[in-house]
Amino acid sequence: MDERTFARLAEEYAGRLYAVAYRMLGHRADAEDAVQRALTKCFAARDSYSPRWAVSTWLYRALSNVCIDELRRRRPMAPLTDSQQTAPPRGSDRVELTRALEAVPREARLLLALHYVDGLSYRELAAVRGISVNTVKSQLARGKAIMKRALDGE
């Protein structure tokens, strides 16, 4: 893959990669940094990219790896998210969803983000995280059930 093709891909996917990273990490700066690190990694390994892979799987795999490792370093009490810091009106849908999403375990949260940002299929999600399709289904169902409970409890 040449540099120009890679630059086009980066332009095309940056928004979606950022959306996943932002919903995972909760900070704009961290999300941008994660996109930077993921794309840098892919750029460095662009010669080993195999066309057998969907480009989206390749990019989302790199981004997932960066986001998950960033979450590992976070302390149990995560800092406030940007949306909480800028204090939007209480009870707004986004704030409720952000809080509900924070209750979802990391792996399920990542799958939810990938599923809803880009509409990745179960099979694609399985390829991104190296897990079985059945695990994808159960993780998504679990994540949504936790979110539903958190939203109903408010």
Place this chain on the structure above:
Amino acid sequence: MDTLDTRLKDFFTPAAPARLARRVLRRMDEPGPDLSGLIARFAIEASDRGVRRLAYGRGRDVATRAGRRHVERAREELHEYLGGRRTFFTVPVDLEVPPFQAKVLAAADRVPFGAVASYAELAQRIGHPRAARAVGNALGANPVPIFLPCHRIVRGDGTWGHYAFGGALKTRLLALERATPALVGSATTRIVCRHGCPHEQRIAEANRIVFASVADAAGVGYRPCRRCRPVA
């Protein structure tokens, strides 16, 4: 599609900052955090029991006959660590320090790779909550920096504080750890290893899956490696 689906679709709608891709592409050529070139600047001292000292000294290693194997292993592991290919050390250290300092260094060693803790937190963890300054002194006299990661201890306000090899290297070590994953699974074997385990080093780039914890990995069908035994 239920109501939650609709809300989530809207919630996750991509909205990136302006010119994000252009900014990212511009920074693509910046040098990575690989520090493996620094290996030649260090001198390692080892006894029969393990590594006793790490200092600047342009490769002038000192070791007993039986200690040479520890020096060789330490140098190899340090080289891998500085190159972002290892997150832990298996070479033994031979500490001859007062009990308080040993306690402080053991607590520093428990701060996970890539994470940081403050001097006050470390003081609390060893049961001397008012001894943050003494903790700083004990870390400052660490005879085996990097092997016992005193660079992961920073001031409470987030600034770095003193470091034996200088503040610039502390910054670079923390940046290196930030860019290096700690737990890597193989999508083909569904086994999760610590980064640096010989099994992990054989995982092809296309099959590498990073996890935040062994429990997370187990939750999606991965088992821990029996060789490196990840527990975090």
